[in-house]
Amino acid sequence: MPSLIDLHPISRRSFIGGFAATTALIALHPFAARANGNQAHLRLMETTDIHVNVMPYDYYADKPNDTMGLARTATLIDSIRAEAGNSILVDNGDLLQGNPMGDYMAYRKGMKAGDLHPVIKAMNVLGYDCGTVGNHEFNYGLDFMFNTLAGANFPIVCANFTKGQLASDPKQDELHFKPYVILEKSIKDGAGQMSPIKVGFIGFVPPQIMVWDAKNLEGKGQTRDIVEAARAWVPVMKEEGADIVIALSHSGIDGHGQSDRMENASLYLAGVEGIDAVFTGHQHLVFPGPKDFVDVPGADPVKGSLLGKPAVMAGFWGSHMGLIDLLLEKDGNGWKILDFTSEARPIYHRDESRKIVANVADKPEVVASVAAEHQATLEYVRTPVGKTSAPLYSYFALVADDPSVQIVSNAQTWYVRNLLKEGEFKDLPLLSAAAPFKAGGRGGADYYTDVAAGDIAIKNVADLYLYPNTVQAVKITGEQVKNWLEMSAGIFNQLKPGEKDQPLINPDFPSYNYDVIDGVTYQIDLSMPARFDKDGKPVHPEASRIVNLMFDGKPIDPGQEFVVATNNYRAGGGGKFPEIAADKVILVAPDTNRDVIVRYIVDQGTINPAADENWSFAPMEGTTAVFETGPKARDYAATVKGAKIEDAGNGAEGFAKFRLIL
The missing domain is CATH 3.90.780.10 (5'-Nucleotidase, C-terminal domain)
Incomplete structure (x- = not known):
């Protein structure tokens, strides 16, 4: 039996060539170079729609696949962290379902209190700071979801999924998750001095989970409109001292006009006063980029902004690493955003013959963390x-x-x-x-x-x-x-x-x-x-x-x-x-x-x-x-x-x- 790393060989030539194609764009970020004594460069990294694809392996076809895998995205995370002293890593949901490993854990192995799901194991290795839930977290039922997420070494937030009927005031809703979290970090400024910063994260799930997973959720919860929930909770976050507020929106981008309980509400979420940046997902597309959302009013797929605010959607199955770079400046006792850049950085590219070439190799620690479950999944798909x-x-x-x-x-x-x-x-x-x-x-x-x-x-x-x-x-x-x-x-x-x-x-x-x-x-x-x-x-x-x-x-x-x-x-x-x-x-x-x-x-x-x-x-x-x-x-x-x-x-x-x- 070959080792797990041997299952995903990358020739030195193809790896160096692909990596060079990517790293040619990697240098000291201009924000880090120009930040002065009262300014700082902060990198915000996103994964989204992993769908249990930790390994770069297509379990359906039963063969390796260089277009997917958190084990590959992890190597990008390492390189991005190395480029900047200040960074935060978040996930935007849809972790637990979507490939045979997810089905194996739900249908064959099950999750009891205290068990660690392989995708959570991998994420704990990478040191995530925060996450939210996607609609697919609910596919196996609430007990499975909560038992799984309990193993995360980072907070999970969601502001629009309630335990019961909606209250007249969203702030009175009894929620299944904390609506938000404010992380207190120390950030190094342009002069090398450390200063405190409070970064708030608020999460959202598509309201349609009540239809898509009615059998799991009927009588156990309700959902509120994403924008409505944001308008209620973001001012509270500001009152509690959040310097910047980041939306973890497991919701896509739709420019056809705002409507109640929108499935893809991220564009209009960006318009909520007090939100400074938006991480999006759910649609399995890429933003910014040359192909998706080019004709959406209010979305700038070149700059990477929604209604003028930094935003990113990082593909799916680990295909991209979402990245928002912020240039921050002290504003009294707090911080404000002076400038930003956004990008979705891929784990692979196609060469001139359209052949897929990996940009990065697996991160060994992530591969090792899911080794047992990977082998069990291979046995599962073959039965x-x-x-x-x-x-x-x-x-x-x-x-x-x-x-x-x-x-x-x-x-x-x-x-x-x-x-x-x-x-x-x-x-x-x-x-x-x-x-x-x-x-x-x-x-x-x-x-x-x-x-x-x-x-x-x-x-x-x-x-x-x-x-x-x-x-x-x-x-x-x-x-x-x-x-x-x-x-x-x-x-x-x-x-x-x-x-x-x-x-x-x-x-x-x-x-x-x-x-x-x-x-x-x-x-x-x-x-x-x-x-x-x-x-x-x-x-x-x-x-x-x-x-x-x-x-x-x-x-x-x-x-x-x-x-x-x-x-x-x-x-x-x-x-x-x-x-x-x-x-x-x-x-x-x-x-x-x-x-x-x-x-x-x-x-x-x-x-x-x-x-x-x-x-x-x-x-x-x-x-x-x-x-x-x-x-x-x-x-x-x-x-x-x-x-x-x-x-x-x-x-x-x-x-x-x-x-x-x-």
């Missing part, structure tokens, strides 16, 4: 967590309704229905879109999902869902549902009626853009040309491949509204599907599709992946088409429903050839 009543395979995913796609849709529907059950969209029909990811093509003749009936392990989920997408939902019309399917049907070549053995699949159309939408029934008429090309451009706008499109047994109403569960790639415009883009998104869930599938399997015990045959090809008398798939498809050919297929011999490069009879 069954449920059963499947039928095989899960993708050999025929492009020609018939498919069990590997069906189970993804089933899990998405189960998950999204629960999240929307009490919101404004609860009465809209819910559909689900999913695509086959492993369907041969350039991946080769073995590039297919193939999980036998019987026991199913967590790592088998990686065979069902290759990408670390997160669940999202869009609200669209019946007409847009049809166009979504028209776009998907572009994977097929147009066939001439009556001709034999025509090639079926367009090799330039990726299989991950072939979405099947469950909740409706339809047929695909291959005698028609594709309405859209692979880039979503209408090439035959009058063509209609999707025929007999029905909802609830009736022709779909083009004007009827639907919610469609999908992933962040598709909902954000990935694949260039017509009219499917971020402006249609009504749910941005914090969970990965992989994690949702695992939780669905645990919930069901035994899953039934049998395809419901909601789609098929329209008949074309005397017409056949041929397609290639993996040779192991022959083991399952007799079980395929909804399509007439027959073995047509061997294809090229190890593939098998099959004939589709239309």
Whole structure:
């Protein structure tokens, strides 16, 4: 058995090259260089949305991963501390759930009073000063959460989660956590003299936990609007002598206007008088940076500010270290902020060939602190967590309704229905879109999902869902549902009626853009040309491949509204599907599709992946088409429903050839 450090080798060349790319930007911070006798440089460091990813290891795929891991972020923390005499380290929540190690601790090992959770062990090694809770802390119940957090060697604050009903005055709420903490520190000024400073931290969780974790929280708590709670408590912190106030906001950034009980309220939280800086999270994005929040009024993704105040969002799973540098000046007996910089510093980068290169190595002390739990988790992911009543395979995913796609849709529907059950969209029909990811093509003749009936392990989920997408939902019309399917049907070549053995699949159309939408029934008429090309451009706008499109047994109403569960790639415009883009998104869930599938399997015990045959090809008398798939498809050919297929011999490069009879 290799050592834990051996599991994550980094060549000296790649490490030095990557580290140089990062450290080229690291020098004595200008604030430290220019601070005079009544000024001081203070570094505030953030981790957020760790989701139990202490190790740089993907337990689903059962292999190392250089894009994640608090053990890597820890090395950044060490270097940042070394650059400045004054620093504070905080965490912004979502620690306890999100990967198989979290599930192992909750479902297999459990947490009793006095036990130390591995993520808490790692954080104690790093010497955190403060933290708050995220929505995922509540996923395993309050007893698990409190038993786990009790092991932290640092205070946990949250100002908007109450034990009972809300009081008329937020300051009268009976809270589960302290609303804030004021840390008394000694800070070295530009002249080398030590002076006291009081730094206040106040924490917030999305109010939506009362819906997302209703089964764990009903009758046990309530949540208050984030901004409302801040307006009540921040003046109290100032009265108690806080020189500066830092918000630990497990809440994202949304610039569409302030509303009551906002999920992503950090922008408006920054506008609360008395708050000096905001650490954000929850959305698994990066701020400041060139990609996210570029069009949000009030957010400056270059400077790293929200409504003019320093702010940062440090990615997820340890991918970045959030950093706010403050230049402070004595103001009477206290301190005020003169200037600031913000950055989200990554643990990896991509080289010119787009290959991932680690910027930093593991911190050995962190790796050692979770060694036992890491090994136990490896054993856990390699053992069954449920059963499947039928095989899960993708050999025929492009020609018939498919069990590997069906189970993804089933899990998405189960998950999204629960999240929307009490919101404004609860009465809209819910559909689900999913695509086959492993369907041969350039991946080769073995590039297919193939999980036998019987026991199913967590790592088998990686065979069902290759990408670390997160669940999202869009609200669209019946007409847009049809166009979504028209776009998907572009994977097929147009066939001439009556001709034999025509090639079926367009090799330039990726299989991950072939979405099947469950909740409706339809047929695909291959005698028609594709309405859209692979880039979503209408090439035959009058063509209609999707025929007999029905909802609830009736022709779909083009004007009827639907919610469609999908992933962040598709909902954000990935694949260039017509009219499917971020402006249609009504749910941005914090969970990965992989994690949702695992939780669905645990919930069901035994899953039934049998395809419901909601789609098929329209008949074309005397017409056949041929397609290639993996040779192991022959083991399952007799079980395929909804399509007439027959073995047509061997294809090229190890593939098998099959004939589709239309």
